[in-house]
Amino acid sequence: MGSPETKISPEIIQTDKNDVTVRLFRDEDLEEFSHLFNKDLSHIRAHSYGLDVAGFVTWAEDIVEGNPPDGVRLMMVCSDDKIAGCIVLGTEQDGTQNIAYAAGKDYEGQGVMSSAVKAVVDNEAKNGKDVIAQVKRDNLRSTRLLGRVGFKFDHWDFEFREEVYKYAHDDKAKDS
Numbered sequence: 001m002g003s004p005e006t007k008i009s010p011e012i013i014q015t016d017k018n019d020v021t022v023r024l025f026r027d028e029d030l031e032e033f034s035h036l037f038n039k040d041l042s043h044i045r046a047h048s049y050g051l052d053v054a055g056f057v058t059w060a061e062d063i064v065e066g067n068p069p070d071g072v073r074l075m076m077v078c079s080d081d082k083i084a085g086c087i088v089l090g091t092e093q094d095g096t097q098n099i100a101y102a103a104g105k106d107y108e109g110q111g112v113m114s115s116a117v118k119a120v121v122d123n124e125a126k127n128g129k130d131v132i133a134q135v136k137r138d139n140l141r142s143t144r145l146l147g148r149v150g151f152k153f154d155h156w157d158f159e160f161r162e163e164v165y166k167y168a169h170d171d172k173a174k175d176s
């Protein structure tokens with residue numbers, strides 16, 4: 001599949017949507033970011049997704065307090081200059097990146113998160129990293145997103161009772 005339009009720089013990742021970029025969380029984002037997810041968690045709480053979005057906010061607070069979690073990158077998805085959602089990349093023991101993401105309610109259903117996740121995983125693939133995503137079976141929106149981006153089903157995680165999807169960097173090298 002390949003995405004020649006995705007431009008990469010260390011500070012900011014441009015997606016295939018002109019107005020959507022992804023960058024690392026900055027201290028000054030805390031208020032807007034907390035507001036995005038504290039304002040209305042109903043669309044997230046309505047499902048037993050196992051993804052604790054409030055945990056993202058706690059990570060943000062830890063970063064501001066100078067205690068960034070080990071091997072975790074918290075990234076802000078921005079639409080124009082507003083924070084629209086977040087992506088978290090955690091590092092597994094073998095270096096594989098484990099991705100999680102959430103959209104602010106006002107930004108769901110517009111393709112913002114697919115574009116953002118695609119740009120981020122392509123960036124990881126270019127750096128030789130595989131990316132996995134763990135999804136509950138009933139989380140259909142997330143499963144559709146992973147399919148659109150190009151993840152493939154990898155295995156069933158018995159312990160967490162989740163499907164694990166993979167975006168393998170060597171597949172992407174073959175595609176491009």
Ligand SMILES: CC(C)(COP(=O)(O)OP(=O)(O)OC[C@H]1O[C@@H](n2cnc3c(N)ncnc32)[C@H](O)[C@@H]1OP(=O)(O)O)[C@@H](O)C(=O)NCCC(=O)NCCS
Nearest residue numbers: 051101102103108109110111112113114134135141142144
């Ligand atoms: C999972 C989640 C990020 C998906 O968000 P999303 O808004 O559906 O994803 P996208 O931004 O890629 O939008 C895609 C949807 O917008 C629609 N869309 C509308 N206009 C579009 C456009 N211009 N371009 C692309 N897609 C568009 C697509 O058809 C698609 O809808 P569909 O899935 O019903 O077909 C969101 O539901 C969420 O935050 N859920 C709670 C947290 C969570 O479960 N995270 C994942 C844990 S594994």
